[in-house]
Amino acid sequence: MLHKGYLLPFVAALVVWAVLFLLLDMAVMNMQGLSLAFHP
């Protein structure tokens, strides 16, 4: 992974995918009438 040419795209893609998955979680939980954070 530390090889030249891998690290930068990996980090950039990791941030992009993480944000996209977070948005996906929010959307799916909202569709079920729930928020992302649990409020007891």
Add this chain to the structure above:
Amino acid sequence: MIPRLLLLVSTAALVAVAATGAHAFEPAPQLTAADYPTVAGVNSRVAVWIVAQMHLWLAAFVLAVPIFVFIIEAIGMRTRDRRYDDMAYEFIKISITAYSLTAIVGGLLVFCLVLFYPDLFAYLATIFKDSMFYYALLFFVESAALYLYYYGWQWLQGGFRKWVHLTIGLVLNAAGTTLMLLANSWLTFMMSPAGVDPAGVFGGDAWAAMHNFLWNPINIHRFIANIAYGGSIVGAYAAFKFLTATDERERAHYDWMGYNANFIAILALLPLPFAGYYLAAEIYAFSQQMGITLMGGIFAWLFIIQAVLIGTLFLSANYYLWCGMGRSDGAKRYHKYIKYIAIVLVAAFLVWFTPHTLVLTNAELKALGGPHHKYLGPLGIMPAKNTAVNVMILFTAISFMIYRRANKVAVVPWVKAGNAAQIALFTAGIVNIMILGVYYGYFTNTVYKVAASIPQVMTTLVIIVVAIVLDSFMYKGAREVAPLRWGRVPGRAQYALFLLAVSFTWLMGLMGYIRSGIRQHWHVVDIMRDASVDAFTPTLGYAANVVSVATVLFMAIVIFVFWLSQISGTKTVAAGYWKG
């Protein structure tokens, strides 16, 4: 007794034909033990159980095979590669014998129901008279299409004729799938009755009775499961032919066939846990009592066996792929990763089948300080299992992806960035699945726990789809580093295919028993009570034994079908027997 049976059946038929309005229908019969005939000392429940199960296995096989034969034939037409057409033809040849057996066992099932449960059969026939009639008609359509499809294969070759042949395949599949949907509505009516009042009086709306609460969840689950099952049985056939092959060419052909069958089985296996989860959630939604009986009550321990078998399916499917990497010397580059995939799969498998509550003696219970283990107990609840199964599916997808890369090198200039993006995709996705499983599973309430399983599934699906799309762009015009040599695969890989078929069969039997068994002492839940001497839930050991006997019987039939295909291609030279 026989005249009484005939009277019952003919009464049902007359009621069915004469009924034109809601007023004509009677409530569900209230039975006593005397209403169940005893025939030749046969145990009614076990007889119907085994025959229905055999029919289901055979039907699953003969419904699934034409679906992927149709797909393979279409691929052959698109690629103009004759090998696909030959393989599709060989698949359909196997299902022809199985088709006759399905019809015979289906007939036997009707006889068993009429003989052993005449009042139940009469009641169901009253409600489902229309769909039963169309079922019979469709059976003729399916038979005609199947025979035309098989016997016309060589006749309808090339150009327009080939399109006609493919259309016949489409008709065959449409008829087969509709047959399954009709039969599904009868059994789901028994679990979640609709179109009847609380006394069981039919309102006259056949569609309402068919379109009951659990119909679609079962339809989806069975459709996907049948494809996976058909793939596994055909894979076993290819393994059998591979092991008995006498020359290299034949071995290469059946290796290729086994790989394709396994590919189809895995493809259908990946979404199957989600379809099963959806079905279970809908059972809970329909009746919480039924849902708790299913997974929190008497049947819960059968789910542990189910978990072991599903784990076996994943392990054997992965093992087959790893063995298959030996077909190309280029795969050596990826060998070092296999052990890590294996470690993750085994760890997920262990979480997947860890029970929540242990079966213990009083002394063991005291020593443990309760029914749950201090450290392993938390792994017994669904969020842990959902997380584990999603990880297992993703690592199976990784196995498949490295298998696909085994003999190739990507030549696009962005290959490093592409690989990094794929690794980041899996990393971010798996972390997301873990957070969803741990946070919502252990630090929130039940509503959140159940709700969080859906983004977990969505994450898995997104990862698989995006990774495969990225891969296909990355490997467009890829350079071959070492040829893929079909036939160069160890014999033990074929036993993984056998294991896949046997595990699927046993799993379907056990889970089918649970699905039916959660009705407990009801023929039709809350409507028609089972008053027979067998209206109790047998012990798990007894149930597992019945399913195991049925599995052995079915596997014997499968071996018989394989053997028939073997001898059909064998010619004996009878020197001096014939004149001239």
